[in-house]
Amino acid sequence: MLKVKDCHLSIAGTPLVSELSFEIDNGQVLTLMGPSGCGKSSLLNYLSGTLETGFEAKGCIELNQKRIDTLCTQNRNVGILYQTPLLFPHMTNLENLLFAIDAKQQGLTSANKKKLAMSKLAELGLETKANNLPNSLSGGQQARIALLRTLLSSPDYLLLDEPFSKLDPELRQSVRRFTLEQIQKANIPTLLVTHDEDDFTAMGGELIQMQNLSNHF
Amino acid sequence: MLKKSLLVSGVLASLISTAGAQNWQDTLEEAKGQTVYWNAWGGSDNINAYIDWIKSSVKEEYQVNLKHVKLADTADAVSRVLAEKAAGNNNKGSIDLIWVNGENFRTLKQNNLLFGPFSQELPNYQYIDESSKKSLTQDFGTDVDGMESPWGAAQVIFMYDTVTVSQPPKSMAQLLSYAESNPGRISYPEPPQFLGTTFLKQALIETTHYPTALSKPVTQVDFDQVTKPLWAFLDRLHPNTWRSGTSFPSSSEQMMRLLDDQEIDLALSFDVSAASVQIDQGNLSDTVRSYVFDRGTIGNTHFVAIPYNSASTAGAQVVANFLLSPKAQIKKQDPTTWGDLSVLSYNRLSQQDKTAFDNLPRGIATLTLDELGESLPEPHVSWVEALEKEWRKRYAK
């Protein structure tokens, strides 16, 4: 369970987010919507620990009753997905997946590690593309592999930053469904930031509508 | 074939020039309004200032526009003339006068790149006594043949700081023992820099068992046999030189700077007034003095020459003639201007000019003509290349 208490974000003294609190249960998706500049991306950065210099943050983030806002990104065990899949162009599809697996932590031999990654590719019916570079895949396939890659690093919570917005409309629904399935399978709390109400409808769960605090737009 | 035709044209040119020189007035007339590009080493402020003075003098007296093209290395000018010949530019060359001697002169002369003979026809050549110095007619063993006009005389001097060194070495043997007891404090410019090569020649003269061989072309003697003691000497010297002989100063100016930085104990120069001038400019301590070796040091004469493709040969001759005038030579020998030794023969001067020479001031670190003593003659010019080549083979690998 991911819990955010009294979150307060500001940049150079201008408040962006104030007194925001919410909880997300395992396997649940919380959707966050709001106009541009309301602080959605900053909130995501706050949760992932990648807040840029110049931002100030107050409040606390708890993951399964443990405080994590003091940890740096690499120790938080967070998974992030962006608008673009960000598959590494210099690695094959298989290598992209292997990159995410921490064999030591999961107690895997290197053979088992490879088997695990191949089984994930098989789920998508892409075993034959294992040794191809990501640019040989369609947009929908790339999005799915990116999600699997993130989940293979066994994150404790997941942050989705408009992951469906760049996909063709006819693909979106199937990728949404696939994403929800995977989240429920992994059983981790997920925060989805989006502009698209259909995303919320597809994912279920709760919705937070954010407001612009400083009305300079 | 081409060489022959060039030779012919060279002879023709010389005929024309003799005819022209018969009437110096014509030359003066022709020179009026001409622009003369003088390519001269420009690395020293006081020499540049002196050339500036020449510039205004010839403008005033002869209406010749003199332009000083400052060279870092005279060989650049030689390359230029050569490149012009390569491109077929035979009468509109970019150089009208070159400050030159030794190897560069030989290259120019051998490749028929010079205008002349002209020097002996210059009116002020009357003050020169060719018998007084071998280097007036034999530039590093190459016959001058009137293809260049003498301008000044130079002799190697050593400089040291009386505060750090009480007894400076006065021969190559003493230099070696000094280096061995004071490692890292002796050096010399890197050959083929001319002063560095001169140091090699000085060392060769002092170490060789065959001193007479040096005046002959190197091809006529047993080079290995003659130079064997020189290399033995350098082999012993180098481990105890500045930076253990892995690197050498590039010039006399750098040596003086190193002397002032106290990195080294002895500096060399071909300019007898160098120490006084540098003290005056705040580049050396006023406790620095000059001296020469007991057996004397190498001396030579430097000249000006006119390239074959100059478009202003008349103007260039007028400048060369002015450089030989007692007025210009007195000013040049004045250590507050430059301090370069005169090439004129004292006995041929008028009483007035003699007095002017006598009354020249002397810097605190400049030696008198007496103290400079007899200068050692330069070995034949062919030794330059042979020594440089062997040196680089042994020490610059």
Next chain:
Amino acid sequence: MITLSISKFTLKLNGLATASRLITLLFILPIILGLVGTLLPAFDFLPALSHYQFSLKPWFSLFESPELWGSIKLTLLSGLLASFISFVIAFATISVFYESRWLISIRNTLAPILAIPHAAIAIGLVFILSPSGWIVRLLSPWLTDYERPPTWISVQDPYGLSLVLALVVKETPYLLFVILASLEQIKTCELIKVGTSMGYARIAVWRKVILPILYPLIRLPLLVILAFSLTVVDLSLVIGPNTPSTFAVTLFHWFNDTDLDMRFTASAGAVLLMFIILLSALCWEALYQIFVLFDRRRWCNGKRTSLLTPIFHGAAFTYLVSMLLAVLSLIVLPIWTFTHRWRFPDILPTSWSFKKIEQLAPLLFELACVSLVIAFASTLLALCISILMLEQKRTLPNSTRWFDRFIYLPIILPQVGFLFGIQVFLIWSNNSGSLLAVIGLHLLYVLPYVYLTLSGPYLAFNQSFYRQAVCLTKRPWHSFLQVKLAMLKPALFSAFALGIAVSFAQYLPTLTAGEGRINTLTTEAVALAASGERKKVGNMAMLQALFPLIIFMLAQWLPRVWTQYRLKLAKMITHK
């Protein structure tokens, strides 16, 4: 109406294509002449010296010359080492400081250091590092007990390490600049977030993810640096060893040898140097490919930490040290300018004087004027040509491929040899020694940098702005100047400043085309660097550094305030 303006437009395009073809030809011609002028003498053919028979004699004498192997070994060692170290330091510095406040400060110091001619930095470095230099003076005699300078070999060392240091000081900022620009083309921040969110240490992400993506983007600048390190003359003259010297300097001496036959050997050497550059570039690339081959397995071994972290931090620290050295060497130049006496071990001069600068003032003024005229003329020409070529490239990307291919050649070819080849043709065409010839040769070196700097922003310009403007005003030229170029102002200004800096730094091209009649601050500074005259050299080098620096700062400042001031001015006029 519409058809008319369209046909006019096509006409303009055709004119553009012709002009671009002409420029390509004019640009390629001197390169070919230079190559021919080097190649023929290398095979004993030079009618000027009555050599009409092709033969291999120059090559025999080249391979017999005693300095050859030592020279080449030194060149390879210093060139490869300097390029490698610069790359490691630049990459490590960025990976350690990326997304931190420090990077902003580092980014701000880049432009000034890039603007300063390398000869000026080398001249300063020699004084700082030599045994009687500033560092030893600062520590003597209270700490070191040295009453006299020690007998170390800290500059012009036989291994060329001080040369490597000077190259690294000068090249690392350039690489940082290039890497920072390339990182903007890839989604660096997101890639780092993806990596770190999976638990990877930042340095591990840089090594496993960013480096392989980044490398293809900076391959060419790396090769430029490699070629520069292997062929630089002025820098090695000032701070490099001389027994033997680097191969380029050896060739430079041979070309200027009074023995004219050495020219043939030198030409053969210049051809050999071209091969050395080619081979080094191939080796460099091969080594990288081999590295990737072995490293591939490590990319996805799942290890979250990197053993290289301390090395990266060390390298980043080295960058700060090298910046400190650069700054010190720039501070020391103006000090020498006003010095009368300054001996070891005094930390500062004991007596000061304005005499030197007063005495030099007319000369400095003349040199500065000549340098500025050459720099402005060649850079403005380069800007016009670049805009023309880029406009052509935008409309027909394939039509400029010859130009794109040849543009790098002047930077990559060794200046010694290549320039001597051009010199013969300059004299033949009776252009040698003219200001025009110097500007022309400078253009050859300024153009590549201006073109490359401008091409990114220029081609990325959203052409819709221009199309919109043409629709509104029906005046293509007006729209081009008032909208397109006006919007590209920051890029134009930076390209201009870089062009000026490149022109100011040129030594050999000025010397070759200027016949010694046209002197700039750089030719004088390098000619004097070998002499002991530190005060004079200090003056020259200081001015040599000052002008490009001022122009760089103006280039950064002007575009920012331009519109603001223009509006103010307009307001003032309307009020009146």
